[in-house]
Amino acid sequence: MKESPFIAVLKRELDRMVSRRIYFASCIVLPLFSIFFMATIFGNGQMENLPVGVVDGDNTATSREIIRMTEAVPTFRITRHYADEAEARADVQRKSIYGYLSIPSGFEAKVMDGKETALTYYYHYALMSVGSEIHGAFQSLLKSISVVPIVTHAVALGINQEEIESFLLPVTTQNHPLFNPDMDYSVYLTQPFFFVFLQVILLLVTTYSIGSEGKFHTSANWLAVADGNIWVAVTAKLLPYSFIFIVMSILANYVFFGAMHIPMDCGFWALNLTSALLVIATQALAVFLFSLFPALSIIISIVSMVGSLGATLGGVTFPVLHMFAPVYYASYLFPVRHFVEIGQNLLYGNYGYAYMWGNVACLLLFLIPPLLLLPHLKRSLISRKYDDIESVSYTHLTLPTKRIV
Numbered sequence: 001m002k003e004s005p006f007i008a009v010l011k012r013e014l015d016r017m018v019s020r021r022i023y024f025a026s027c028i029v030l031p032l033f034s035i036f037f038m039a040t041i042f043g044n045g046q047m048e049n050l051p052v053g054v055v056d057g058d059n060t061a062t063s064r065e066i067i068r069m070t071e072a073v074p075t076f077r078i079t080r081h082y083a084d085e086a087e088a089r090a091d092v093q094r095k096s097i098y099g100y101l102s103i104p105s106g107f108e109a110k111v112m113d114g115k116e117t118a119l120t121y122y123y124h125y126a127l128m129s130v131g132s133e134i135h136g137a138f139q140s141l142l143k144s145i146s147v148v149p150i151v152t153h154a155v156a157l158g159i160n161q162e163e164i165e166s167f168l169l170p171v172t173t174q175n176h177p178l179f180n181p182d183m184d185y186s187v188y189l190t191q192p193f194f195f196v197f198l199q200v201i202l203l204l205v206t207t208y209s210i211g212s213e214g215k216f217h218t219s220a221n222w223l224a225v226a227d228g229n230i231w232v233a234v235t236a237k238l239l240p241y242s243f244i245f246i247v248m249s250i251l252a253n254y255v256f257f258g259a260m261h262i263p264m265d266c267g268f269w270a271l272n273l274t275s276a277l278l279v280i281a282t283q284a285l286a287v288f289l290f291s292l293f294p295a296l297s298i299i300i301s302i303v304s305m306v307g308s309l310g311a312t313l314g315g316v317t318f319p320v321l322h323m324f325a326p327v328y329y330a331s332y333l334f335p336v337r338h339f340v341e342i343g344q345n346l347l348y349g350n351y352g353y354a355y356m357w358g359n360v361a362c363l364l365l366f367l368i369p370p371l372l373l374l375p376h377l378k379r380s381l382i383s384r385k386y387d388d389i390e391s392v393s394y395t396h397l398t399l400p401t402k403r404i405v
Contacts, residue, residue, distance in 0.1 A: 031245070031252075042185045050134060052077070053082055060108040098124045099123030104118070123138070129185075186260070190262060191256050195278060196336055205241055208296065242279060245279045246275065254268070265350035278339040280366075284369070294380040314337050
């Protein structure tokens with residue numbers, strides 16, 4: 001009984017994967033390393049003991065008490081005391097410290113006299129995540145310090161504690177961070193960043209697996225095994241990679257939300273299904289791009305750029321809705337953008353696929369363009385007109401050798 005072309009191509013690809021180390025490294029080692037990297041990079045998920053400095057121009061009991069209160073803040077770790085602000089600012093520029101508190105000369109005397117004075121803090125806001133942490137911690141600290149002189153005077157006048165609190169805080173505020181109450185970086189960055197990395201790996205592996213047929217002049221054999229059916233040739237070739245990367249995606253979800261106990265509102269089946277959709281959509285995008293530029297030396301650069309843009313336009317670090325209109329609409333061209341939106345809705349609200357049908361439909365729509373371009377890809381492989389590009393590229397990259405007599 002004759003073996004079906006699909007099974008024949010599948011076996012052929014499995015033989016290529018087993019015989020070449022690059023496939024093992026790119027399909028197994030890199031995803032596993034990415035899982036380990038993202039599971040450990042954020043530590044306990046919070047920024048603590050950030051190095052800061054103090055410029056104490058007053059050097060009084062009050063200024064020393066303020067320094068003591070600053071040292072008690074978990075976000076800070078006072079590493080240096082400076083005589084002037086110029087030296088402290090220079091250390092901020094060198095990133096030896098990320099900020100400093102400046103206590104002016106005569107601070108205690110003005111406080112005791114009831115005169116207006118100010119405590120000033122500076123922080124490195126070019127590093128936005130670090131700067132935001134330091135800014136928030138300084139704000140909370142100085143808010144409590146600012147009422148100390150008022151309380152001191154009120155106590156001296158014989159006003160009891162309850163009256164002081166009702167006067168200073170007539171309206172109390174309650175802070176309830178939703179979805180990430182511990183303000184843990186790993187909660188919202190670990191899983192999206194892993195899949196951003198995985199998208200880049202997928203684009204490179206998919207284009208290399210197809211492009212290597214032209215590079216090693218095996219396209220004719222590949223098509224012959226598929227009985228001339230380009231759809232069978234492509235789908236059977238990519239099926240092992242789809243399986244491996246879907247398994248890696250599921251493993252990542254169980255590591256992040258199971259072993260690491262990152263909170264989520266949905267079940268694993270929804271996350272795993274979304275991950276599988278991302279894998280298939282990204283492979284489809286890679287096939288589409290390769291069909292447009294069927295030369296390995298060209299396509300590797302293109303998909304690297306596309307992967308990098310996907311990381312920027314995925315909406316992980318900056319909301320897509322607030323990007324410029326052309327950039328916002330361009331973000332629809334990247335599967336990871338839709339994956340991130342689906343993931344956030346599932347993880348933080350468990351809204352279900354009915355609520356996110358638009359993003360799910362976009363991921364499925366990525367399958368259509370490569371199907372339309374498969375005939376063009378077949379003609380390119382048969383004509384071998386892009387093989388010359390590969391040869392020229394390697395010729396230009398080959399350095400002349402000097403013969404030593």
